[in-house]
Amino acid sequence: MSQTASIKDVATHAQVAVGTVSNVLNYPDRVSQRTKERVLKSIAELGFVRNDAARQLRAGQSRTIGLIVLDVGNPFFSSVARAAEDAATALGSVVLVGDSGQDASREAHYMDLFQEQRVQGLLISPVGDVGARIDTLRERGVPTVLVDELADTERCSSVSVDDQEGGYLAAKHLLDTGRRRLAFVGTPSIRQVASRLKGAQRAVAEVSGASVEILDSAGQTVLAGRQVGNGLVERSPEERPEAVFCSNDLLALGVMQSLTMLRTVRIPEDIALIGYDDIDFAISAVVPLSSIRQPTEALGRTAIELLAEEQDNGGTKHRAVVFTPELVVRQSTAGSPN
Amino acid sequence: MSQTASIKDVATHAQVAVGTVSNVLNYPDRVSQRTKERVLKSIAELGFVRNDAARQLRAGQSRTIGLIVLDVGNPFFSSVARAAEDAATALGSVVLVGDSGQDASREAHYMDLFQEQRVQGLLISPVGDVGARIDTLRERGVPTVLVDELADTERCSSVSVDDQEGGYLAAKHLLDTGRRRLAFVGTPSIRQVASRLKGAQRAVAEVSGASVEILDSAGQTVLAGRQVGNGLVERSPEERPEAVFCSNDLLALGVMQSLTMLRTVRIPEDIALIGYDDIDFAISAVVPLSSIRQPTEALGRTAIELLAEEQDNGGTKHRAVVFTPELVVRQSTAGSPN
DNA sequence: ACTCGTCTTTGAATCGTTTCATTTGTTACG
DNA sequence: CGTAACAAATGAAACGATTCAAAGACGAGT
Numbered sequence: 001m002s003q004t005a006s007i008k009d010v011a012t013h014a015q016v017a018v019g020t021v022s023n024v025l026n027y028p029d030r031v032s033q034r035t036k037e038r039v040l041k042s043i044a045e046l047g048f049v050r051n052d053a054a055r056q057l058r059a060g061q062s063r064t065i066g067l068i069v070l071d072v073g074n075p076f077f078s079s080v081a082r083a084a085e086d087a088a089t090a091l092g093s094v095v096l097v098g099d100s101g102q103d104a105s106r107e108a109h110y111m112d113l114f115q116e117q118r119v120q121g122l123l124i125s126p127v128g129d130v131g132a133r134i135d136t137l138r139e140r141g142v143p144t145v146l147v148d149e150l151a152d153t154e155r156c157s158s159v160s161v162d163d164q165e166g167g168y169l170a171a172k173h174l175l176d177t178g179r180r181r182l183a184f185v186g187t188p189s190i191r192q193v194a195s196r197l198k199g200a201q202r203a204v205a206e207v208s209g210a211s212v213e214i215l216d217s218a219g220q221t222v223l224a225g226r227q228v229g230n231g232l233v234e235r236s237p238e239e240r241p242e243a244v245f246c247s248n249d250l251l252a253l254g255v256m257q258s259l260t261m262l263r264t265v266r267i268p269e270d271i272a273l274i275g276y277d278d279i280d281f282a283i284s285a286v287v288p289l290s291s292i293r294q295p296t297e298a299l300g301r302t303a304i305e306l307l308a309e310e311q312d313n314g315g316t317k318h319r320a321v322v323f324t325p326e327l328v329v330r331q332s333t334a335g336s337p338n
Numbered sequence: 339m340s341q342t343a344s345i346k347d348v349a350t351h352a353q354v355a356v357g358t359v360s361n362v363l364n365y366p367d368r369v370s371q372r373t374k375e376r377v378l379k380s381i382a383e384l385g386f387v388r389n390d391a392a393r394q395l396r397a398g399q400s401r402t403i404g405l406i407v408l409d410v411g412n413p414f415f416s417s418v419a420r421a422a423e424d425a426a427t428a429l430g431s432v433v434l435v436g437d438s439g440q441d442a443s444r445e446a447h448y449m450d451l452f453q454e455q456r457v458q459g460l461l462i463s464p465v466g467d468v469g470a471r472i473d474t475l476r477e478r479g480v481p482t483v484l485v486d487e488l489a490d491t492e493r494c495s496s497v498s499v500d501d502q503e504g505g506y507l508a509a510k511h512l513l514d515t516g517r518r519r520l521a522f523v524g525t526p527s528i529r530q531v532a533s534r535l536k537g538a539q540r541a542v543a544e545v546s547g548a549s550v551e552i553l554d555s556a557g558q559t560v561l562a563g564r565q566v567g568n569g570l571v572e573r574s575p576e577e578r579p580e581a582v583f584c585s586n587d588l589l590a591l592g593v594m595q596s597l598t599m600l601r602t603v604r605i606p607e608d609i610a611l612i613g614y615d616d617i618d619f620a621i622s623a624v625v626p627l628s629s630i631r632q633p634t635e636a637l638g639r640t641a642i643e644l645l646a647e648e649q650d651n652g653g654t655k656h657r658a659v660v661f662t663p664e665l666v667v668r669q670s671t672a673g674s675p676n
Numbered sequence: 677a678c679t680c681g682t683c684t685t686t687g688a689a690t691c692g693t694t695t696c697a698t699t700t701g702t703t704a705c706g
Numbered sequence: 707c708g709t710a711a712c713a714a715a716t717g718a719a720a721c722g723a724t725t726c727a728a729a730g731a732c733g734a735g736t
Contacts, residue, residue: 004456004478006722017686022724032684047474052454053400054722056391057691073416082411082437094451097435099420113432116390118342136385140342222618253622280560281619284591288624344692355716360694370714392692395721 005046014042025050056118065307066114068098068107068124069147070190071220074250075279076296077125080147083300084123091308093120102190102219104128115142121307123147127190131155143310145303148192150320157306157318159299163192166292166325167199170245170274173290173327175207177335179243179272182212185228185255186247187220193247196276200245213241217251225254233258233265240271243333249275249282252289256332260286273332288330295323343384352380363388394456403645404452406436406445406462407485408528409558412588413617414634415463418485421638422461429646431458440528440557442466453480459645461485469493481648483641486530488658495644495656497637501530504630504663505537508583508612511628511665513545515673517581517610520550523566523593524585525558531585534614538583551579555589563592571596571603578609581671587613587620590627594670598624610671626668633661 011018016035023030024039031039042048056062065088069077085095096119098110107127114122115137122137122144124130134144134156144156151158174182184200186193197214204210215231217224225246232240232255246252252275259265259273267273267287275282278293302321309319349356354373361368362377369377380386394400403426407415423433434457436448445465452460453475460475460482462468472482472494482494489496512520522538524531535552542548553569555562563584570578570593584590590613597603597611605611605625613620616631640659647657 007724008722018723019687019725020685023685026724030684035684049450049453051395051456051722053391053394053456054691055724057389057395057693057722058724060691062391072410073413073420075411078411078416085437099423112387115387118389118391222622253619257622281591281622284560284595284619284623286622286624286626345694346692356693357695357717358715361715364694368714373715389692392721393694395692395723396694398721 004051005048006051007048010039010042010046010048013046014039060118061120062118063093064114064117064119065093065095065304066098066110066117066119066122066124067095067147068100068110068114068122068126070100070102070125070127072097072099074220074248074277075281076248076277076294079279079296080300080303083297084304085300087301087304091304095123100125100127102127108133118142121145121311123303123307125149138315141315143307143315145306145310147299147303150322151318153318153320155318157310158320159302159306159323160320161294161299161323161325163195163325164199164202166276166294167196167201167245168203169199169325169327170196170276170292171200171203171212172206173329173333174243174245174272174274175203175210177272177333180207180210181242182210183215183232183241183244184212184247185215185217185225185244185251187217188214190220190247193220196245196247212245220248220251222250222254222257225251225256226258227254229255229258232271233262237270240265243272243274246273246275249277249279249289249291251275252291252332253281253285256286256289268332268334272334278328282328283330285332287332290330290333291328293326293328298323342389343386344389345386347384348377348380348386351384352377398456399458400456401431402452402455402457403431403433403642404436404448404455404457404460404462405433405485406438406448406452406460406464408438408440408463408465410435410437412558412586412615413619414586414615414632417617417634418638418641421635422642423638425639425642429642433461438463438465440465446471456480459483459649461641461645463487476653479653481645481653483644483648485637485641488660489656491656491658493656495648496658497640497644497661498658499632499637499661499663501533501663502537502540504614504632505534505539505583506541507537507663507665508534508614508630509538509541509550510544511667511671512581512583512610512612513541513548515610515671518545518548519580520548521553521570521579521582522550522585523553523555523563523582523589525555526552528558528585531558534583534585550583558586558589560588560592560595563589563594564596565592567593567596570609571600575608578603581610581612584611584613587615587617587627587629589613590629590670591619591623594624594627606670606672612671616666620666621668623670625670628668628671629666631664631666636661 007021011021088095100107104127125147146158150160188194204212215228217228274290276292278291282289282291345359349359426433438445442465463485484496488498526532542550553566555566612628614630616629620627620629
């Protein structure tokens with residue numbers, strides 16, 4: 001009564017065979033008008049709802065796509081995730097989002113989970129070394145697309161943004177506006193961050209007398225940025241950098257909070273500040289934040305497209321799509337120092 | 339070879355019965371040390387991974403909890419979602435997040451999906467009228483907990499925050515600091531927004547000469563806020579409100595962007611501004627934003643707890659937990675007008 | 677009346693687990 | 707030596723859908 005009705009119950013109720021009910025659901029054209037009506041009526045009366053587990057078991061595959069991101073709280077990733085979800089929905093699939101929190105063991109946990117769920121495919125911003133697992137998945141027919149990370153196209157496809165170029169753009173901009181003593185804030189143990197740093201260092205190397213100091217942050221969050229900012233405020237003015245490049249906007253906003261809190265440091269006059277990602281909140285910061293914009297929607301959409309491609313070609317051909325980031329100048333890097 | 343191994347393959351390989359393999363996985367104590375080792379070795383060699391669909395089919399229920407939110411891009415909801423995920427993980431469950439985007443049909447879509455997945459339970463911030471569906475789910479043994487919405491405890495449990503009180507606190511604060519002509523920005527068709535408005539109106543009614551104008555926004559996003567803000571900037575100074583209460587922080591940040599863009603309006607001198615939710619970005623806004631803080635972690639955690647309670651008592655008893663919001667004063671409402 | 681072709685319907689087999697009543701094996705004790 | 711008691715291993719049945727070869731229904735053509 002109150003329990004869920006199965007296809008068998010529907011068949012009994014409508015006085016047809018189970019196969020017929022299944023046909024009504026999956027191949028309506030094969031069933032005569034009269035029978036179809038009767039079956040649909042029974043379905044409605046019993047409140048029948050398909051059991052997805054049974055379907056999947058039979059089909060051998062789910063309609064689910066796994067997505068593992070570094071931090072869902074980060075607007076960059078939530079934007080990518082949303083774009084991926086929309087694209088997947090259009091294809092009749094569902095996206096399951098897992099948050100690794102930049103922790104390799106949580107990442108592994110989600111990979112296990114997704115493998116147990118027999119996902120159609122996997123989108124992942126990797127933390128740990130996932131190469132071997134990706135190989136295993138590919139052998140078993142589960143294509144993987146790296147997100148925000150360049151892949152070896154022998155192995156799998158990827159969508160990414162040229163992080164080194166982004167880092168170069170940011171540092172170049174700071175140098176172009178007259179700053180020489182730069183600081184880089186971030187966690188270089190993360191590959192994207194390391195690349196951005198490398199790009200920045202390349203720009204610095206091009207200008208004589210320019211330098212870049214590395215400030216390792218404890219994470220990539222607003223809180224971590226605030227800690228780094230506090231450290232800067234405590235320094236004597238001459239020891240402070242003239243410009244700070246943060247490896248993402250959350251960090252930059254945190255640094256900005258610390259710097260502006262005590263009003264002893266002015267942005268951009270004393271210290272210029274630039275972030276990365278151009279999240280929606282960058283423009284409405286205390287001092288509107290310059291940043292490097294990444295095409296998040298395109299990333300999410302393309303990731304799903306590449307996955308579909310792999311499914312079509314049986315996971316034999318891989319493609320690496322690389323987008324180019326864009327400099328967005330706002331007040332936080334305006335004018336020049338002195 | 340490259341295909342996935344089943345429990346049967348493992349059994350053959352380890353020369354035991356399928357039931358034994360299952361026991362190794364689920365009741366290791368029932369199996370002798372020697373057999374266990376042999377089976378585990380086979381599992382490793384074949385790279386066996388449990389098929390979750392088959393497990394669920396047999397079990398009749400999944401380890402999944404569905405969560406439907408109004409907007410994952412909103413830090414309020416992403417924070418609630420994260421807390422719920424953490425709490426669920428501790429219980430060995432997984433949370434599937436669906437974004438209704440405040441659209442009843444997308445909401446219905448996700449409810450269908452979750453029902454097909456035979457979720458353990460459902461957490462939902464409802465848009466449309468979901469009462470009937472919740473009843474159906476309950477009859478079928480799927481408990482529901484309303485999130486950020488007060489429930490009729492005859493029907494289901496809920497976790498919410500006293501929105502009317504929050505609205506009252508916000509408006510009272512504006513009035514206490516001397517403002518009289520208030521404006522409320524939001525979409526009152528959303529219940530939470532309507533309650534906040536009601537609370538604000540109550541506060542206004544207590545002060546003679548005070549008034550509140552309602553500015554209906556097209557959504558609850560930064561963009562919608564910017565549109566409303568543009569409208570305010572265009573008004574002559576005497577037609578502008580002295581204080582603006584936005585039904586969430588995203589709107590408030592949008593309004594702030596418009597107002598500060600042209601520098602003709604000063605915050606808080608000309609117009610005081612207060613938001614709602616106290617998202618992380620409120621503090622780092624152009625003018626640090628006053629807001630009403632909601633206990634998001636507690637909401638998410640408690641939602642999962644209530645779900646667990648319902649599972650224990652068979653969905654017979656329901657409980658409505660209501661949290662109290664808190665005023666957070668920052669610069670955007672400092673001082674007094676004139 | 678018979679055959680052929682087309683359209684519809686049937687129901688057993690299958691997917692990969694878990695469960696549980698049985699069987700088999702081992703040890704202890706009278 | 708017989709058997710009770712317990713531990714370990716077995717394998718068929720069940721979960722609920724989809725698939726597909728086969729059977730059934732019906733009309734048209736000869």
